[in-house]
Amino acid sequence: MDVENFLYLLTAEGQNALDAASKLEPREEDFLAHFTALSKVFPADLARAALETAILRREAKVKFPQADRMYFTREALEQATSYDVSSYRSERYEGYHPVADLGCSIGGDTIAFAQKAFTTGVDLDPLRIQMAQENLRSLGLAEQSAFLQADLVSLLPIKGKHTALFFDPARRSKGRRIFSVRDYHPPLNIIYTWLKNFPAVGVKISPGVDLDELTEYSAEVEFISLRGELKEAVLWFGPLKTASRRATLLPGPHTIGVDRPPNEEPVLPLSEPLTFLLEPDPSILRAGLVGDLGAILDAAQLDPSIAYLTADSATNNPFVRGYIIEDLLPFHLKLLRAYLLERGV
Ligand SMILES: C[S@@+](CC[C@H](N)C(=O)[O-])C[C@H]1O[C@@H](n2cnc3c(N)ncnc32)[C@H](O)[C@@H]1O
Numbered sequence: 521m522d523v524e525n526f527l528y529l530l531t532a533e534g535q536n537a538l539d540a541a542s543k544l545e546p547r548e549e550d551f552l553a554h555f556t557a558l559s560k561v562f563p564a565d566l567a568r569a570a571l572e573t574a575i576l577r578r579e580a581k582v583k584f585p586q587a588d589r590m591y592f593t594r595e596a597l598e599q600a601t602s603y604d605v606s607s608y609r610s611e612r613y614e615g616y617h618p619v620a621d622l623g624c625s626i627g628g629d630t631i632a633f634a635q636k637a638f639t640t641g642v643d644l645d646p647l648r649i650q651m652a653q654e655n656l657r658s659l660g661l662a663e664q665s666a667f668l669q670a671d672l673v674s675l676l677p678i679k680g681k682h683t684a685l686f687f688d689p690a691r692r693s694k695g696r697r698i699f700s701v702r703d704y705h706p707p708l709n710i711i712y713t714w715l716k717n718f719p720a721v722g723v724k725i726s727p728g729v730d731l732d733e734l735t736e737y738s739a740e741v742e743f744i745s746l747r748g749e750l751k752e753a754v755l756w757f758g759p760l761k762t763a764s765r766r767a768t769l770l771p772g773p774h775t776i777g778v779d780r781p782p783n784e785e786p787v788l789p790l791s792e793p794l795t796f797l798l799e800p801d802p803s804i805l806r807a808g809l810v811g812d813l814g815a816i817l818d819a820a821q822l823d824p825s826i827a828y829l830t831a832d833s834a835t836n837n838p839f840v841r842g843y844i845i846e847d848l849l850p851f852h853l854k855l856l857r858a859y860l861l862e863r864g865v
Pocket residue numbers: 596599600601622623624625626627628629630642643644645648670671672673688689690691705706
């Protein structure tokens with residue numbers, strides 16, 4: 521979709537096309553059949569834009585409770601933060617206003633910020649800026665937000681020394697994932713130019729980031745999981761920093777933060793399997809907090825190189841999934857298969 525088609529979609533005729541497309545409850549795999557039907561009633565460009573939007577709104581429901589009032593492109597939806605995560609993150613900005621959402625795209629994060637403070641979204645992409653503006657308007661947040669199309673690599677178009685920044689750089693280029701923070705668009709080190717004037721900065725980065733690339737940054741690193749799936753890492757600078765490393769599990773939130781060097785992780789006792797096997801949440805693993813969690817749970821480790829813990833008492837700590845150990849078998853796939861088959865697993 522381009523800006524022209526998007527603006528067409530916002531007209532009365534466009535909204536009729538969108539209603540018609542939404543009623544079909546379309547899926548990507550049925551695109552052609554629905555497009556053929558819709559383009560008999562509406563101009564082809566409008567039918568395509570309406571159908572794409574209806575498909576993406578259905579898919580976006582897992583990320584946005586109000587997806588049926590929002591606009592997306594496929595790539596922007598894939599990059600957008602789930603509302604559960606952005607809403608949790610925005611809590612850290614409590615008391616800061618205004619906020620600037622840098623690399624705002626279709627406004628996935630702007631929505632959560634604008635619910636708390638006036639937020640200016642900035643992005644290079646004109647279509648995403650238009651969509652963000654419409655998304656915030658349709659969610660009743662127009663008065664709480666403004667959008668600018670600008671290149672963040674040039675002078676930051678943000679004024680006011682009390683503005684807190686949130687930066688979500690692009691981690692994909694031409695459909696390919698970017699692994700190094702140095703190759704993000706814009707690269708992570710651009711924040712050095714911003715920190716001089718804006719000390720409160722949060723940056724969303726990939727949860728798979730190479731931690732060695734972060735040693736030069738004096739920031740808290742928070743790993744966030746949502747319903748057991750690792751979603752992102754966030755760097756918190758200046759007054760937004762609350763620990764050196766943190767694991768957070770959503771919904772909740774449940775969070776464990778530590779303020780110690782990475783090499784001073786508590787050493788847990790080693791043990792043969794006890795009554796329970798405890799599997800830590802991926803946010804704990806990624807934040808390197810297995811030892812800290814084990815100490816909280818009074819658990820032992822099965823092996824220094826394995827993150828599974830074991831304990832004699834059950835726990836309802838949200839950061840672990842517990843299993844009762846019924847049997848111990850030697851590592852042997854055939855034996856395991858037979859064992860499971862016997863029990864109808
Ligand atoms: C990962 S997306 C942001 C997603 C957004 N936080 C959300 O939840 O919807 C990154 C955005 O950065 C924008 N971007 C990349 N390079 C930029 C630049 N030099 N200046 C401004 N925006 C840029 C891209 O257009 C893209 O929309």
